[in-house]
Each structure stands twice: as structure tokens, then as C-alpha cells.
Amino acid sequence: MKIICIGRNYVEHIRELNNAIPSEPVFFLKPDTALLIRNRPFYYPSFSTDIQYELELVLKINKVGRHIQKEFALTYFDEIGLGLDMTARDLQENAKKKSLPWAVAKGFDQSAPVSGFILKNHFSDLKNINFHLDLNGRTVQQGNSGLMIYSFEDIITHISRYMTLRTGDLIFTGTPAGVGPVKNGDVLEAWLEGEKMLKCEIK
Ligand code: MG
Numbered sequence: 001m002k003i004i005c006i007g008r009n010y011v012e013h014i015r016e017l018n019n020a021i022p023s024e025p026v027f028f029l030k031p032d033t034a035l036l037i038r039n040r041p042f043y044y045p046s047f048s049t050d051i052q053y054e055l056e057l058v059l060k061i062n063k064v065g066r067h068i069q070k071e072f073a074l075t076y077f078d079e080i081g082l083g084l085d086m087t088a089r090d091l092q093e094n095a096k097k098k099s100l101p102w103a104v105a106k107g108f109d110q111s112a113p114v115s116g117f118i119l120k121n122h123f124s125d126l127k128n129i130n131f132h133l134d135l136n137g138r139t140v141q142q143g144n145s146g147l148m149i150y151s152f153e154d155i156i157t158h159i160s161r162y163m164t165l166r167t168g169d170l171i172f173t174g175t176p177a178g179v180g181p182v183k184n185g186d187v188l189e190a191w192l193e194g195e196k197m198l199k200c201e202i203k
Pocket of ligand 1: 006175
């Protein structure tokens with residue numbers, strides 16, 4: 001499986017990092033070795049001093065598809081969960097300056113803690129899904145799918161123009177504002193429509 005992540009999909013987050021609003025969805029990949037499941041702890045890597053959390057809605061692809069038309073895009077996933085796009089911000093900023101790829105900054109081991117999943121049909125409106133992240137009990141990020149620049153359909157349509165989607169692939173749909181650093185001992189807890197989905201302790 002592969003993990004596809006959308007960047008720059010919430011206006012307030014784009015502003016906080018001083019980026020430009022993209023004219024089409026921007027995406028990058030994490031390898032399957034980035035996956036961290038079952039609320040296992042995240043071990044702070046030695047190569048970075050600025051690991052940051054980015055809480056995102058995650059779609060789980062349920063069938064093979066390429067060149068997916070927008071009208072059918074929603075049939076390519078049944079389940080929604082939460083994920084943390086853990087980012088070595090120092091390495092990413094350095095890569096950006098030098099126009100180098102983000103592979104290391106975004107794709108290192110354990111850089112994708114992912115929750116369990118909830119059936120899509122559980123949500124009454126896919127354009128109004130609330131989620132939030134607490135850091136040591138204090139809410140630091142709040143998101144709503146209605147604030148995404150590119151919708152789930154837009155994202156699936158766009159990615160599948162270039163890369164075949166396969167069953168089990170995960171799509172991280174972008175982070176809202178409020179990203180920030182973690183340190184040893186921190187506890188991240190993520191909530192989807194009032195349900196606690198994910199806990200991640202930094203070690
Ligand atoms: Mg992200």
C-alpha cells in the first residue's frame with residue numbers, strides 16, 4: 001500500500017507557513033514503513049530537532065482505480081479515520097530552500113500514526129466533518145472538512161490522473177491551522193466528531 005498526502009488544503013494553515021494557495025492539489029508520498037498503528041508510541045528521531053504534528057482526515061481506498069471521474073470518486077472509499085502527518089519541519093524547510101524533495105522530512109519511519117476507521121455512511125454530511133487534536137489535554141488544532149480547498153472528490157480525481165489507487169491505500173487530506181512541535185513526554189489525542197480515535201505518546 002501507499003500513503004498519499006495532500007499538502008496545503010486549508011487556507012489558515014497555508015497562511016501560518018507562509019505558503020501560496022495552490023492552483024491544483026499538491027501531494028507527496030510516505031512509504032508503508034511510515035505507518036504507526038494501534039496507538040503505539042512515536043519515538044523522536046535523532047536526525048531532527050523540530051518534529052511537528054499535523055492532524056488530518058484520512059480516507060481508506062476500497063478498490064483499484066485510475067483516471068477516476070469526479071462523479072464516481074466517493075465510491076472509492078468506505079472508511080474515514082484520522083492520521084498524524086508527522087513532519088521533520090527543520091529538514092522540510094531546508095529542503096524547500098534548496099528545492100529538494102521532502103521524502104526524508106515527511107516519509108521517515110513512524111511518520112504516519114493512523115487511527116482506526118469509521119464507515120463513511122456514519123457521517124451525515126462529508127462536507128461537515130469535525131475533528132480536533134489535543135496536545136497534553138489542550139486543543140491545538142480544529143478542522144472541518146468543509147474548509148478544505150480541495151474536496152475528497154477533487155483529491156481522488158486528481159491523484160488518480162497520475163497514480164493508480166489500490167485497495168488499502170491511505171489518503172491524508174491536509175491539515176488545518178495550528179501545527180506545532182512536539183517533545184519527549186507529550187501526548188497527542190485526536191478526536192473525530194466527538195469520538196476519541198487516536199492517542200500518540202512521544203518518547
Ligand atoms: Mg500534512
